Amino acid sequence: MFAFTDEQLQLRESVRRYLIDHATVSRTRELMDESAGFDRLSFQGLFNELGIGGVHIPEEYGGAGLSYVELSIVLEEMGRALYPSPYLSSNVFAANALLLIGTSEQKAEWLPSITSGERLATVALYEESNRSIVANIEQSVTDQSFTGTKSFVLDANVADVFIVVARDGFDPVNPLRFWLAHSNDSGIQTIAMESIDSTRRIGRVSFENVKVERLGDRNQDHGGFGKFIDFASVALANEMVGGAQWLLESSVEYANHRVQFGRSISSMQAIKHKCADLLLEIELAKSGAYRAAQAIAAADSAFPAYASIAKAAANDAYMQAAADAIQIHGGIGFTWDNDTHLWFKRAKSSQVLFGTSEFHRDQLLDRIAVLEAD
């Protein structure tokens, strides 16, 4: 359970090799200035060459039928390479919403084209206010029509379909539901939001009397939202630990080559011990992220606690890695031409998406107390 299989290691290797070839930092820097924000050619290669469009999606919907563990490997490599693409928003988040809540008709309608990369979907979640920790959603759908503005919608600029989170205006219990809206609806307007992380696009999407379709059966999706958020937190955590690892490696490499006062700075305890502490923090965060992914794959009931552990640990490790990496690089690490800041910005944007560490730690205590009581 705590070791990857040979197949899993091969998957990691092939994704890494693909991204080394197709997701160079220089290409990423070009994409940062382009409107789509990702490379359609290399993105299509994920489906055509690598066949990872639906790692964890059942074969009947065109996926590879593997588990969340395999998905976590793919995501870690994408995080490591800082690969800009709508994979996370469409093939993971939106696909998960469909998998978790959709009816079999909806899955059959949407998952194959998402899995093949033909259509891009994204989840629209955050409202304009009440977003200091996680989305506190008050908007609702009435008569299959939705009006309201969502922000921090990942890859909104390229989405073919939005999966909107909103309450059911007719339901007295009024839980959170997911609703499908087509991006070509005339009531939808998408504006790009400026993100500190130019390698991942976000948008503000306004819906005005937009016709939406409920995801899932009326009485079936209770608790689906919480599970969706937990799955998303884990996916993000898996991506984040890959980025943290890249930062550590690049810092060690820089330190090994940088000479000051007639000696390598990598021989100085201030630098060495910082790297040792960072390695420990990243290894712990990796374990948290791996364990949570395994728990999803195994439908382990402890999963919600593990999800909080994974996201909180990844947040702290990635941010620490980002800050330390700049510090170890010194002045050069603060320049635009050095690559460190690209990962720093990804770390910061990931840290606040789907819950800060403080949020997850507080949540963990409710969840772990239940576990321990078992």
Next chain:
Amino acid sequence: MFAFTDEQLQLRESVRRYLIDHATVSRTRELMDESAGFDRLSFQGLFNELGIGGVHIPEEYGGAGLSYVELSIVLEEMGRALYPSPYLSSNVFAANALLLIGTSEQKAEWLPSITSGERLATVALYEESNRSIVANIEQSVTDQSFTGTKSFVLDANVADVFIVVARDGFDPVNPLRFWLAHSNDSGIQTIAMESIDSTRRIGRVSFENVKVERLGDRNQDHGGFGKFIDFASVALANEMVGGAQWLLESSVEYANHRVQFGRSISSMQAIKHKCADLLLEIELAKSGAYRAAQAIAAADSAFPAYASIAKAAANDAYMQAAADAIQIHGGIGFTWDNDTHLWFKRAKSSQVLFGTSEFHRDQLLDRIAVLEAD
């Protein structure tokens, strides 16, 4: 305002010299095993030789009539020397309760003998339960009679008089009041509590139908308790920064003499940087403690915020100094014969008396928000 006057520096120097002579660690180690827990002879010297029995107590009550700043200097030196004595409990805490709340008759009756060291007083505060953060006091006095048990009463073993904190059973608003009880009352029983810090005695005192006298006028002492606690926190903070400074100095001295791998460990960045960080933290904590003492002396309305700053900063700096000092000393620092643990234990016991850092930080925000709004 931010510099000590020549007179204040002389006061510090004379207290330090006195304690170097009279409060050696070897003497302190002997006292740890004796029942009284302090040296009556050197304690009397504070009054007879140094004249610091009532540094901040008005001359009409036998004091020196100086300010809280001078008191803070004396306390810092006592903390530095780890001087075991009931000075803090009697000459500071109990005297402060009298000064803050007592009627002029009560002051005239009690302060001169406390100031001269003839009588020892102490404040009895903590109840058996509800003491996780600061005292949450529910006991009350009815018909001038008090029944209840107080714990963590400093120097209870030698006190001539207890100043009991309890509510007024007849008062509908029911605020916290201070009440005088003579230790020779037959309803009082004192049991020593074991403290991790053997240089400061604590006791559990049970009161059974003990006749008590209200401190202050019936309608005058509103808010007195809060002020008392804030004053006490600051006094403790001043003592604590002295102890922290001693730990840093002893660590640097040890590091300068300790050789490993053919070089002084004081030349290793791991040790040097730890000491540099510690110096910074201690200097900041000193500034907090000094500023709060000045604010008391100047009756500055910002004082409550400063009290919380002072105690929180002193807590964290002293505990950090204690942990770092042991680490820098290595194995030897964990032995009984090495002196470091004596200060470590004082740091730990002081940290939790009158509020942990978490308590004071939370409190600070209410207090500082008021300040900033000015």
Next chain:
Amino acid sequence: MEWTEASVRNELRSFLEANWDPNSDLLDWRNKLIDAGWGMPSWPERWYGRDMPQSLLSVVAEEFASVGAVTVARTGIRLLAAETLLAHGNDAQRERYLRKILTGEETWCQLFSEPGSGSDLAGSTTRADLVGDHWIINGQKVWTTSAHHADFGLLLARHDWDIPKHQGLSYFILNFHQAGVEVHPLRQMNGHASFNQVFFNDAKVPRNDQIGSSGDGWQIAMTTLMHERRNAGNIFVEARRRGDFEGLIYEHEAEETKVVLAPYTWYPLRAGRVDIVLPRASDTGAINNPAARQEIAKLMIMSRCAEWTALRARAAQQQGQPQGPEGSLGKLAGSNIARQAAKVHTLISGVDAMACGNDSPESGIIAEILLSVPAISIAGGTDEIQRNIISERVLGMQKEPRMDTGPFKDVRKN
């Protein structure tokens, strides 16, 4: 012969069936095990073993456990001595010492650390001078667990001061039963005295009790330390493995275990007793305090993730990757966890955290935790040393300039 799981089970079952009796004498039984090679089955047949691969030892353990059979003496330092003798001793030494290690008749301790060489073990200044047929030992060792009841010690001492420090060390078997050896307990800040100081004043070691050759000391000590690290987590395993069976032999074994484990009783406290945090937080209501919740959660996250990291390392080993310096990562994690646990215990206890003794939280356990945790980041290699190891051996960063490479007599010392 080639062992298989089935053949191990078969043979061992017949042996146990024929010989195991919970009311037999402990010494008799252990000698039987030793003779049959079932005490240390992975050892060579020549030396009380059966040449069995490590991977089958868990099968052996299962069979012993299923009938509740007691095994050879394994607790404490003794197995480090045995493994060192197996690796570097000569046959006469193995003959003399191995059996009585396994029977438990003779106990051992480790004489490496000195007051002047803690982090820098190779800086040992205990002298070994060869005079006639004896090495004459002078100097002082410290942090010696169980020296007060040891029969023998594994001694690292310096025979040559004119060559670089790692080269001038030799390794000896020191007999405690002699006039030149004095043992004094060393009291710790938490009140325990788990360690000793050992003073040598013209103590004698017969030439035959030198292990290896002069100058091999450092290399042999590394073998001992490798086994120490490998077994560090196993000290308590034996003790916990059974207890549902009755018989005289268990009482004798329990007495032995109690003595050997006495110095280690506070180790779980030193590690912070993470296990009692949540129950205490519930009992005291601290679990509803938002500031405390944050700190408790930080602790739980560190602690769980460290557990999983250890499991990942073990799984990697099981897949055939060699054990590497990642033990240092675990040790460093342990320090962080213990420190955070101390912080949380303090926060949960409030003013109660200053009380100790029976009339204090958890009958003094909390106080003992607070006074024991400072040891964890020092004992067995400080956090600073672990960070050096991690950065150099895992991350491949460079060493500091060395100031101790010349003849040892010229190296600066305490």
Next chain:
Amino acid sequence: MEWTEASVRNELRSFLEANWDPNSDLLDWRNKLIDAGWGMPSWPERWYGRDMPQSLLSVVAEEFASVGAVTVARTGIRLLAAETLLAHGNDAQRERYLRKILTGEETWCQLFSEPGSGSDLAGSTTRADLVGDHWIINGQKVWTTSAHHADFGLLLARHDWDIPKHQGLSYFILNFHQAGVEVHPLRQMNGHASFNQVFFNDAKVPRNDQIGSSGDGWQIAMTTLMHERRNAGNIFVEARRRGDFEGLIYEHEAEETKVVLAPYTWYPLRAGRVDIVLPRASDTGAINNPAARQEIAKLMIMSRCAEWTALRARAAQQQGQPQGPEGSLGKLAGSNIARQAAKVHTLISGVDAMACGNDSPESGIIAEILLSVPAISIAGGTDEIQRNIISERVLGMQKEPRMDTGPFKDVRKN
């Protein structure tokens, strides 16, 4: 003559009464000030000053402020150049450069840091080779504020590679108006380009523009840096001192100030903008979140205590104690505060913390803080260098073994 507060006020008031006119030409007015010695009254009379003690300068400032009089050009690097010339230049250099520094007609920058020598300034590898009457300069400098509009630079370069590194450095005045000098802006991760890279390709410095003798470079650079540290806090003081007066001269001065201060606009963001934390916490409601309260309080405690520590240091100086390396303590505190501020801003903002630009919290200020804070623990000497200084110079701890004491050509370099 012996200055007193009264004599300063008397003389200065008469001077200002007779000469100050808010509509006068900035250059004319400054030349008047320079001629009268009121521009830099602490300087020697021979060089535009009045030999006035430092302690009376605040009186001068008060008098200028009370009538709103503009003073000589003081912002940016120029005064470091002036002080260095005063201390180490020759009379011809002072004659040529000092006045135009004070009038503001010529601007300066500092050419010390190099890509390969950041923390290790003395490791400079920019070459200075004497050929005939000129030093020929080749190499590269970096982190040069305002190089893009500088007329002159204070240049540290190496003239001798065969002697130890500190001894082989010389100090020059470099004229930017020549073909061998190229300036390229250096873009930072926060989008600003406050610094420049400066490339020298056979750039020329006349022999007369060397300051001091060959080999004096490091010592002279120390003078420049001492003045930089001393004035670090004062960059903004001048700009804030007035603004309630009207007149043409203020507009001209404001233009000048704006250009000079442009590279520094993000410095308050780099420091974490502690001032906006409480208002934002109130506005967003985060002030009611207990976890956020803890972090905000930590920030406030650090920040207040650091302020008071700076005031203590200043008060000690006013009592006659010399300024020491405690500046390093302040710098280290500043790093800690900024990092904690970034943490708090993130916590308060939640998901909003990833947005930047006008349509984001505080119109992009929060994002800029988050992307600027990493610079504070690097610029002007890293935290690691500050900790070295504090431990060695304040605490008296020992230096690390040096690996760079031999001839510079043999020292390991990037």
